[in-house]
Amino acid sequence: MTADTIAPVGDNSFRSPIRRLHGAGLDGVTTEDLPRGARLEAMHTGTAGSIHSWELVTAVDGPGTRMTVFFAGCPLRCQYCHNPDTFFMARGQLVAVDDMLGRIGRYRGVFRATGGGLTLSGGEVLMQASFAANLLRGARTMGVHTCIDTSGFLGAACTDEMLDDIDLVLLDVKSGDPDLYKEVTGRALAPTLAFGDRLAAKGTEAWIRFVDVPGLTDDPANVAKVADIVAGWPNVTRTEVLGFHQMGRDKWHDLGLDYRLENTPTPSKDELEAARATFRERGLKVF
C-alpha cells in the first residue's frame, strides 16, 4: 500500500509516520452528512462508527503487520497530541462494521504470516465502545489477533465481554502525578490507573507508552512515579519511552488551536536513555 501523506496520529505519531484513509466504499461520507437520527442510531448500536483513517503498518501498534484503525474523537486534550484533527468525532468518516470487517478479512493471510493483526487506535477507541466491541468480536471470530491503543481514561466503557476479545492493550501513561496528568491532558489520572489495575487483575497483556516531553513530563520524579505504577502491573511485557517531537505543530496551527509546546525541544539521546533506565531499574523491558 502506498502512503500518500504524512499525518501522525495520537501517541502513535511518535512511531508511525503514515496515516490515511484508503479504499473504495469508505470515502466521501462524513458523519455530518447523514441525517442526525440515522447517524445517532448507527453509532449508538455500534453497527457503524466514526473513524479518522486506517493504515497497514509493520513493527508499530503491536506485533507483526497490522491494520491500525484510527477512531475519531477523544476526550483528552494532550498538549503534545500530534493529531488534533482526531479530537472531534463528528469530523470523522462513518464506516459500517461489516465493511470494516470485510476489509480486515482480506489481510488475514498477511496477519498470519507476520504474527500481526488488528489494532484499534485513535483518537480514543473507548469513546465508541460498542463499535469497537463489534470490530473486536468480528476479528476474533476470524482468528485475527486484536489490540486496542488507549489512554485508559474511558476504561470503564470497556465491558468484560469486550476485554475477553482483546489480546493486547497499548496503554498510555502520560504522567505519574495526578496534577501533572491534568495539566498535560486536561483530565484525571485515576481512570487510567483503574483500567491498568483491571488489566493486571485479568492478566491481559499490556504494553505501556510514556512520552518524554522536556519541561513537561520529563522531571525525574515524575518518570519515577510512572515507572513505579507500571512496575506494579505484572501483565506488562513491554514499555516504550518515546521522545517528544514537533511533527504535529502545523496541525495545531491549521486548526486554530492553542499550541503550548511551540518552543519545546526534542529530548536528547542521553535524556531519553536516563528515562528508560528509570524503567529498567524496576525490572521492566524497555524499548
Ligand code: SF4
Ligand atoms: S489521548 Fe487523545 S489528545 Fe491525547 S495524544 Fe492521544 S489522541 Fe491526542
